[in-house]
Amino acid sequence: MQIDGKQYLSVWFENERVKMIDQNKLPFEFRIAEYSNYLEICDAIREMTVRGAPAIGAAGAYAIALAAQNAPEEKFRAYLRTARDELIATRPTAIDLRNGVNYVYEQTIKFIPDYRHSRQVAILAAREFAKKSIDDCYQIGKIGSEIVPQGARILTHCNAGALATVDWGTALAVIRIAHQQNKDIFVYVDETRPRFQGARLTAFELEQEGIPHTIITDSASGFYFWKKEIDLVITGADRICLNGDIANKIGTYEKAVLAKEHKVPFYVAAPFSTFDLTTKEGADIPIEIRDEDEIKRINGTYLANPGSPALNPSFDITPAKLITGIITPKGIFKPKDAARQVQI
């Protein structure tokens, strides 16, 4: 992604350290955070310094590579197993995290007790996972742009951009490439309470690339559907089940219901690292419940009644029946057929 004319990835491995754009500071401050051990990356994922399903998948992959560099040889496998389990436990919903961590873990332990080779393979495997994510997201953008009509007004929710992946994005990869194809698109950006990934991160990415857009409150989208100002909805996903149900940022489900009511196509864009072939349907996906203070406070200042409790599920489930198609690196598929593409 271009930031002030310079090319960046959201997360990368350099000089034996994992580096990432601090997404909690954007768009007000551009800061690169860097870590030398996997425990710091566990905190970074929990605190959403890095966030977005494919981005935390890559961060987890690099964290295992870092663990392999630091693991004492006398307990190499046990140290890596602990790192794997602690990283996967940081955020339960996005399946890319488990997929990225497990991929590098499995590749690395194959070479024990050749510890030097294991350490080299760990870094190569993590870099391979991240590079495949970038390539998959670019393909998603190219394939997805085919369903974007000229002059389309597109609603998107949360941030499914380059910041939520390693580069390009998923929903925003489609939007970026449609813009590059001069399709004259306009984007309605849901602010996405309570952490404002839309108002802060999606709006930042779109402004950086000169893509016309407006921020709206989450509750305003219904009004723009009613005004017939939304032609298409494209979101990302955090987990896609065997039957095509998806988990995505809280508020996605209601956009899908509105889209159905107003006969507007609702697409989900995701790489294959977001598919979970071990989960049959959406009801089986663990939903991350985050701290109530994310709702009640901003930067420590209360904006809600301090004495009242708040419920803060970070994701919801959108059933396959509300999804027009799932945009993958291999093509666009009906939800019920998408998971099969991963198996092929």
Ligand SMILES: CSC[C@H]1O[C@H](OP(=O)(O)O)[C@H](O)[C@@H]1O
């Ligand atoms: C490329 S899809 C990213 C996906 O992850 C976001 O969640 P979070 O910001 O909590 O990591 C959101 O659900 C996006 O759609």
